[in-house]
Amino acid sequence: MTTHPYAFRLATYIIELIERRKYTIEKAFTYAISRHNSIKFQDEAFALSENTLKHFAVADFILRENGYTNIPLRKKAAFRVAYYLASQEIASQHELGFISGGLLPKKLIGLLSRGNIEDILTKINTLSPVNKFSLLYSIPPWIVEILVRYLDIESVKKILEKSKSRIYWLRINTLKASSSKVIKRMEKHGIDLIQDKDFPFLYKVQRIKSISIFRKICRKHAQDMIIQDKGSILVVKALEPRKSDVILDLTAAPGLKTSLIQQITNNSSRIIAVDLSPKRLLEEKRILNILSVKNVSLIASNGTLIRLRKKFNKILLDAPCSNSGALRNDPALRLSLWNKPSIKVFHRIQGRLLYNTINHLLSDNGILVYSTCSFSPKEGEKHFDQISSLKLETDNIPGLPGYSGFKCKDDVKRIFPYPHDTIGFFIARAINS
Known part of the structure; x- marks a missing residue:
């Protein structure tokens, strides 16, 4: 037995916080250790919760198959942690009784025999590719469905396999x-x-x-x-910021891309950074001060409505989105996005941001870079199939073409965990013609 009961209990609490409060794994971890007042076994608990999030879907499938659909969330979280330990042969059933410290009754531990796990995995392998991949990789089924629809099966498997390993x-x-x-x-x-x-x-x-x-x-x-993920840096590269540029960064907070623009130009460009949330702008101000970033004006305003005195030759619009492309770097998203969010709501907000940007903020022949960390075409290609006033160009933007079936496919880019070793991003660079 190599897992300490305290690490098990802490990991269980982290998983519970993620599902109950939709926390990131870092936020859940920080909150959990602050409540437990201990620095022991922190690394073990973090690794245990992170690995559990990459295996929880099979644990949930076992519970459903055996009629345990309404057990308390704390027990469900503990069962997920226990499944990871049992499936990877880190702990035996007998050891799980001690490690779980009373969080799991014997009847639930009894579901985690080697034979039962093998039978469940055999059954999962008979399911459709979407359901099979979703369960085996603990990826929300609606995300897998998108990938299977637009990519070949081998590419999907490589993307999902690469997504198992977090990258910094x-x-x-x-x-x-x-x-x-x-x-x-x-x-x-x-x-x-x-x-x-x-x-x-x-x-x-x-x-x-x-x-x-x-x-x-x-x-x-x-x-x-x-x-900062390399995909995020590729978005800024697509804008090609230069010294003396005056740039509008719409939906800018928390300011990582803003700070990168100023790093590239050595604080010699001028940025107007807009965000709807005053609280997030305060955080951006704090970050920019820490990084010694200058020549940035912060404006709290609605990007779908804002009007400014002058139009801009360069605009960065990293739009709010479902975050489906970011689950590699925050495994908590595997759980918090399991129930599909309203992509229609994000699509509507993104459309309004694009409309206001193109019609009221971007100068003639100005450059717009639009991005989302999303796998959904509704948050990417679909927008640019409907816009005729922009000339798309892909020069100097690495990545794969957009999804098949869209007119803009060859004029936009997508990057994936495989082969680009990033999180998932959609990137479009356009000239206002």
């Missing part, structure tokens, strides 16, 4: 620090970094000895480095 990309804030300084600091704590081939300031975290130490270093030295 670390952007060095060259406004404040040098890469050598950050690398040396990380190596001292057992964290290995590999420089990206496309962006010299971007590093992939190759090895983390302790996740709690990694998070502590990132917080302590927040002025020097930012955790």
Whole structure:
């Protein structure tokens, strides 16, 4: 037995918080350890909850198959953790009785015999590709359905397999620090970094000895480095920010892309950053100050309605979306997105943002970069099939073409966990013609 009962209990609480309150895994973890007043077994509990989120769907299937559809959420969360331990042969049924510390009755532990798990997996493998992949990879079925509809089965399997491993990309804030300084600091704590081939300031975290130490270093030295996915950086690259540009960043908070623009231009461009939420703008202001970002004006306003005195030659619209493409980097989304959100609502908001941007904010021949971290074509291709006033271009934007069946397919880009080693993004660059 290698799992401590305290780690089991803490992981159970984290899973419960994610389902009950729709927290990210980091927020649930931080809240859970603050309530338990202990620093012991934090890394073990975090890893256990993270791995449970990648296996919970089969655990839920076992409960449904055996008629346990209405058990209390705490017991359900504990069963999910126990299933992960049993399925990976980390703990036996006998050991689970002790590890679970009374959270699970014997009748539920009895469902986790090796033979029963093998029978369940055999049954799952007879299901349709959507249901099978959804259960085996713990990915919401509506997301798998989209991928299966627009991609070949082998590509879907590679994307889902790659999504099992979380990736950390670390952007060095060259406004404040040098890469050598950050690398040396990380190596001292057992964290290995590999420089990206496309962006010299971007590093992939190759090895983390302790996740709690990694998070502590990132917080302590927040002025020097930012955790930011490469896909997010590719969105900013598509805008091609230059010194002396005046750029509108619509729906800007919390400001990671805003700060990257100023890093690329060495604080020599001018940014108007707009967001609907004053609270999120306060957080953006805090982040920009930490990173020594200058020449940014923050405006709390509705991006679907805002009018400004002048139009802009460059606009970044990283629109609010379902976040379905981000589940690789936040495994909590596998659970919180299991019940499909209203894509129609996001599509409507995105459409209004695009309408206002094109008709009232973007200058003639101005450049618009639109992005969403979503796999859904309703949050990507469908918008640009309906807009005739924009000339789409894909120069200098890496990625795969958009989904088949849409007129704009060859003029927009999608990036995926495989082959791009990022989260999922839709990116469109357009000229207002």
